Amino acid sequence: MAAVVMTAALPVSAQVISQPQTIIPASPQLAAKSWILMDANSGHVLAQQNADQRLPPASLTKLMTAFLVERELNRGTIDFDDMVSVSEKAWRTGGSKMFIEVGTQVSVEDLLHGIIIVSGNDASVAMAEHLAGGQGPFADLMNQHAARLGMDNTNFENPTGLPGENHYSSARDMALLAQHIINDYPEHYATYSERTFSFGGIDQPNRNRLLWRDPSVDGLKTGWTSEAGYGLVASAKRDGMRLISVVMGTDSEEARAQETQKLLSYGFRFYETMNLYERGAVLATPRIWGGEHNEVRIGVDEEVYMTLPRNRNDELRARLNMNNDLNAPISMGDDVGTLEVVLGDEVVGERRLVALESVEEGGLFKRLIDQVRRFFSGLLSNFLD
Numbered sequence: 001m002a003a004v005v006m007t008a009a010l011p012v013s014a015q016v017i018s019q020p021q022t023i024i025p026a027s028p029q030l031a032a033k034s035w036i037l038m039d040a041n042s043g044h045v046l047a048q049q050n051a052d053q054r055l056p057p058a059s060l061t062k063l064m065t066a067f068l069v070e071r072e073l074n075r076g077t078i079d080f081d082d083m084v085s086v087s088e089k090a091w092r093t094g095g096s097k098m099f100i101e102v103g104t105q106v107s108v109e110d111l112l113h114g115i116i117i118v119s120g121n122d123a124s125v126a127m128a129e130h131l132a133g134g135q136g137p138f139a140d141l142m143n144q145h146a147a148r149l150g151m152d153n154t155n156f157e158n159p160t161g162l163p164g165e166n167h168y169s170s171a172r173d174m175a176l177l178a179q180h181i182i183n184d185y186p187e188h189y190a191t192y193s194e195r196t197f198s199f200g201g202i203d204q205p206n207r208n209r210l211l212w213r214d215p216s217v218d219g220l221k222t223g224w225t226s227e228a229g230y231g232l233v234a235s236a237k238r239d240g241m242r243l244i245s246v247v248m249g250t251d252s253e254e255a256r257a258q259e260t261q262k263l264l265s266y267g268f269r270f271y272e273t274m275n276l277y278e279r280g281a282v283l284a285t286p287r288i289w290g291g292e293h294n295e296v297r298i299g300v301d302e303e304v305y306m307t308l309p310r311n312r313n314d315e316l317r318a319r320l321n322m323n324n325d326l327n328a329p330i331s332m333g334d335d336v337g338t339l340e341v342v343l344g345d346e347v348v349g350e351r352r353l354v355a356l357e358s359v360e361e362g363g364l365f366k367r368l369i370d371q372v373r374r375f376f377s378g379l380l381s382n383f384l385d
Contacts, residue, residue, distance in 0.1 A: 027046070027047030028047070028263065029049070030247060030262060031255055032247045034049060034051055034171040034248045035245070037263045037266070038244045038245075039307040041242060041307075042305035048171070051171045052171075056163060057169040057248070058161045058223030058227075059160070059161040059223035059224065060161060060221055060248075062124055063181060063221050064156060065124050065127065066115050066181070067181050069111075069115070078108055080108050084130045086106060086126050089125060090122050091122060093121040095121040098199055099120075099202050106126065108130075111126055111127050113191060114199060115127065117204070119222065139157050143155060151173035171248050175233070181219075182219075190218075209253065210234055210257055213257070216264075218237065222256070229250055229251065230256040232246070232250075238268050247259045273307045276306055277299070280301070281304075284298045285297055286324060287326065289326065290361060290371075292363075296355055297355070297357050298337075304349070306341050308343060318339060321338045323336055330359050335352055
C-alpha cells in the first residue's frame with residue numbers, strides 16, 4: 001500500500017507570534033498517597049504520582065453511581081420526576097446521609113442531588129435498588145461500565161464507597177470517570193457545583209471546600225473513610241481550559257483542598273489547551289480511483305484538542321499520513337490514515353483520519369478510464385523517482 005505524508009494547515013488561532021518559552025518546572029509533590037492532573041478535553045496528563053495504585057475510593061465511588069443515573073436519564077429509561085421507594089435497607093445505611101425516610105417515595109432528581117452534593121449513602125442505595133434491584137446487581141453494572149471506560153484498576157462492590165475487601169480504584173481511573181461525566185452528560189454537570197442541598201427541612205453543605213475558595217472550580221466529589229483517608233476529585237475551568245485533578249489518601253479535609261489547589265495552579269500556570277480542529281474539519285481532498293467522483297474529503301470525526309506548554313504553539317505542525325491509492329467504493333467513516341500533531345520534533349498527539357463522505361463506484365467507462373490514468377500516473381511517478 002502506497003502512502004503519502006502531507007502537512008495540514010493549523011487553525012489561525014494556533015499560528016501566533018512567537019513568544020519566549022515558558023520554563024516548565026517539575027510538577028508539585030503532594031502530601032497524598034496518589035494523584036493525577038489531566039486535561040478534560042485532550043486527556044493529556046500533566047502530573048501524576050502513583051496514579052495507578054489501587055486504593056479504597058470511599059465516596060468517590062458515588063461518581064460512578066451518579067454517572068449511571070445520568071446515563072439512564074439520557075437514555076430515557078428514567079425521568080427526574082420518577083418516584084423511588086425508600087427501603088429499610090437504604091434507610092439504615094450508615095455514614096453520610098440525605099436523611100430519606102423508610103416507606104416514603106423520593107424523586108430521582110432529589111436522590112441524584114443527594115448523591116452528588118451531600119454524598120448520601122442512603123440515596124445511593126435507594127437508586128441502586130431502583131435501577132438494578134439491589135446493590136449487588138448495581139455493582140455489577142458499575143464494573144461493566146468501568147471496564148468500558150478503561151478503568152483498569154477499579155472494582156466496585158457497592159454504590160456508596162463504604163469499605164469492602166475488594167472495593168478499590170485509582171487516581172487515573174477516577175480522572176477518566178470525571179472526564180466522561182463532564183463530556184458525556186454536560187447537561188447534568190451543574191449539579192456538581194452546587195454548594196448546599198436541602199431535603200426534608202435539613203440543609204447540608206457540599207464538602208468540596210474549593211467551591212467556596214476558587215470560582216473556577218465547579219466539581220466534583222469528596223470522599224473519606226478511616227481506611228481511605230481524604231480524597232477529592234475536582235475540576236476547574238479557566239480561559240476555556242478545563243482541568244481534572246484527583247488526590248487520594250490525604251490526612252484531612254483541609255489537606256485535600258490545599259493539595260488539589262497546588263495541582264490546579266500548576267496546570268493553569270504552565271500549560272494551555274488548544275482546539276486545533278472541529279469535528280468534521282476537512283484536512284485533504286485526495287484522488288480516489290474508480291469512483292463516481294474523483295476526490296474524497298478526508299478529515300477528523302471528533303474535535304482535536306492538544307495540551308501544550310505555554311507559548312510553544314508557534315512550533316506546532318500537523319502531519320497527514322494516509323494511503324495515496326484510494327479506491328471506490330468508500331464509506332463515510334472509513335479509516336484512511338492518521339493525523340499526527342508535532343511539537344518541534346516530537347509527536348504529541350495522533351488521531352485517525354476518516355472519509356467524511358461516501359463515494360460510490362463509478363460506471364464501467366469511468367472505471368476503465370481511471371485504470372488507464374492510474375497506470376500512466378504510476379509510470380510517471382516511477383520515472384521521477
